[in-house]
Amino acid sequence: MTAGGGAVRGRTYQALLLALEITVPALLLVAYAIWAAAAESFYFPPLGEIGERFAELWFAERLTDDVLPSLRRLAMGYLLCVVVGIGAGLVLGAFRLVQQAVQPFAEFLRALPAVALIPFGILVFGARGDSMKIFIILVGAVWPILLNTIDGVRGVDRGLLEMARAYSVGRWGRIRDVVIPAALPRMVAGMRTSLSIAIILMVVSEMVASSNGVGYFVLESQRRFAIADMWAGIVLLGIIGYLANLLFVQTERRILRWHRESKGASL
Amino acid sequence: MAGVARAGRRGIPVLRSSFWVGLAGVLVVLIVLEGVARLELLSSTWFPPVTVVFETLGDLLGTTELWANVGWTLQGWGAGLALAAALAIPIGMLIGSFEPAYRAVRVVIEFLRPIPSVALIPAAVLLFGTNSLSMKVFLVAFAAFWPILFQALYGVQDVSPGVKESARAYGLGPGARFVRIVLPSTLAYVATGVRISSAIALILTVTAELVVGADGLGRAIIVAQTSVQIPAMYAYIAVTGALGWALNAAFQAGEARLLHWHPAQREEVRA
Numbered sequence: 001m002t003a004g005g006g007a008v009r010g011r012t013y014q015a016l017l018l019a020l021e022i023t024v025p026a027l028l029l030v031a032y033a034i035w036a037a038a039a040e041s042f043y044f045p046p047l048g049e050i051g052e053r054f055a056e057l058w059f060a061e062r063l064t065d066d067v068l069p070s071l072r073r074l075a076m077g078y079l080l081c082v083v084v085g086i087g088a089g090l091v092l093g094a095f096r097l098v099q100q101a102v103q104p105f106a107e108f109l110r111a112l113p114a115v116a117l118i119p120f121g122i123l124v125f126g127a128r129g130d131s132m133k134i135f136i137i138l139v140g141a142v143w144p145i146l147l148n149t150i151d152g153v154r155g156v157d158r159g160l161l162e163m164a165r166a167y168s169v170g171r172w173g174r175i176r177d178v179v180i181p182a183a184l185p186r187m188v189a190g191m192r193t194s195l196s197i198a199i200i201l202m203v204v205s206e207m208v209a210s211s212n213g214v215g216y217f218v219l220e221s222q223r224r225f226a227i228a229d230m231w232a233g234i235v236l237l238g239i240i241g242y243l244a245n246l247l248f249v250q251t252e253r254r255i256l257r258w259h260r261e262s263k264g265a266s267l
Numbered sequence: 268m269a270g271v272a273r274a275g276r277r278g279i280p281v282l283r284s285s286f287w288v289g290l291a292g293v294l295v296v297l298i299v300l301e302g303v304a305r306l307e308l309l310s311s312t313w314f315p316p317v318t319v320v321f322e323t324l325g326d327l328l329g330t331t332e333l334w335a336n337v338g339w340t341l342q343g344w345g346a347g348l349a350l351a352a353a354l355a356i357p358i359g360m361l362i363g364s365f366e367p368a369y370r371a372v373r374v375v376i377e378f379l380r381p382i383p384s385v386a387l388i389p390a391a392v393l394l395f396g397t398n399s400l401s402m403k404v405f406l407v408a409f410a411a412f413w414p415i416l417f418q419a420l421y422g423v424q425d426v427s428p429g430v431k432e433s434a435r436a437y438g439l440g441p442g443a444r445f446v447r448i449v450l451p452s453t454l455a456y457v458a459t460g461v462r463i464s465s466a467i468a469l470i471l472t473v474t475a476e477l478v479v480g481a482d483g484l485g486r487a488i489i490v491a492q493t494s495v496q497i498p499a500m501y502a503y504i505a506v507t508g509a510l511g512w513a514l515n516a517a518f519q520a521g522e523a524r525l526l527h528w529h530p531a532q533r534e535e536v537r538a
Contacts, residue, residue, distance in 0.1 A: 101292030
């Protein structure tokens with residue numbers, strides 16, 4: 001967004017905007033700190049207390065007991081989503097008949113909130129282990145990747161494919177050098193949506209059936225009325241969400257650099 | 268979706284071939300599942316035959332219990348989505364058209380948005396109790412707020428400056444410009460945001476029912492599982508999926524109908 005106006009007005013205007021951007025959140029934080037200290041609310045402990053618990057919990061053995069298992073489930077589930085989503089998407093995008101045959105089922109499973117399958121996952125995989133959580137992440141978060149890959153494959157320029165064929169590039173060569181690069185921007189867009197769904201499902205599956213993990217910890221703290229612990233866990237989940245997205249955007253920028261440059265625009 | 272009728276040679280609607288292929292796919296899967304259960308390849312207590320599940324579903328459809336559950340779920344979904352839209356549309360339009368407002372809240376948004384909505388479940392329980400509508404509505408509204416907010420923000424900014432200028436040249440006042448130009452253009456984006464949010468809202472409603480035990484389909488599923496009424500569990504899962512499908516289809520149809528004139532009915536990232 002650009003502010004209109006001359007250079008001089010522009011500069012003071014920009015300074016004003018920056019000041020707004022810094023002071024408003026700072027004021028909100030200060031307001032909360034003052035209010036929480038004065039109100040002594042049971043539900044909203046002072047910031048200092050949350051921060052203290054945050055440091056005590058997450059820089060100690062809880063890190064290996066809860067945080068690492070959560071991250072492991074998230075990473076494995078998400079990786080599986082990427083592999084299955086892109087693999088199946090390439091196949092379904094290429095064979096129209098197969099895609100039409102599985103379409104109704106795919107539409108149904110996509111519309112079904114994945115959390116509804118947690119009881120089913122518990123039946124099949126048991127409540128304790130990682131496999132139930134990974135299964136839930138897969139059935140819930142694979143769809144954006146799968147559907148975007150199908151769309152991306154469909155959108156490949158026919159002429160390019162014909163030309164590759166004319167130059168007698170083999171089937172694998174065409175997939176590797178023509179189809180995948182052309183569909184990549186769509187795949188990456190799907191992967192981004194998928195990531196935030198995967199985090200949600202990681203948390204919920206841990207809340208419903210687990211004996212460790214951050215999701216488990218947060219709900220358990222609330223049940224123990226350890227309110228500062230609960231907020232410390234929520235803040236950690238927020239940070240995990242933020243960092244995961246940041247990491248994704250950085251990677252995306254690297255992977256899709258050629259795409260941006262070829263389009264001559266900023267994405 | 269498949270199965271859209273189109274005029275045949277003699278004006279009689281015929282179904283597209285994709286419909287029949289899809290139907291065949293569904294039948295094959297159902298028959299395989301039935302066979303697997305009947306041949307006891309998998310434990311039949313955990314994987315009852317499809318016909319048994321459909322029978323249970325048929326019985327359930329005649330009960331008030333099922334429809335009460337559907338009603339509770341729809342209530343949380345609808346109230347949360349409505350609240351999210353009521354907050355997100357004006358805020359999105361305001362910060363989209365007025366840069367100081369955007370800059371003032373940018374950090375707050377960047378901080379709040381990545382919080383996985385479900386992480387707030389314990390806080391919602393604490394504040395609103397386990398079996399209250401407000402607990403559901405709070406969670407649903409928090410999650411459904413973001414897509415609508417960003418769509419409204421992009422929508423306001425995407426109004427073509429040329430169109431705005433010509434409207435000004437034709438002497439339309441600020442009020443008329445807003446109603447005739449900014450609002451319709453933003454509406455197309457907002458509609459997409461509401462559709463995406465509708466799916467998210469259903470996820471959060473079912474999650475709240477499943478995790479916390481508020482009345483609704485999510486609770487019915489987990490109660491059926493823990494009381495080992497496995498066909499009923501599958502039946503409730505099927506109902507939940509059908510509800511999600513129906514809501515999405517309804518929004519898509521409504522959107523296409525209302526906004527067929529708008530170029531934003533174009534490519535979008537499928538969520």
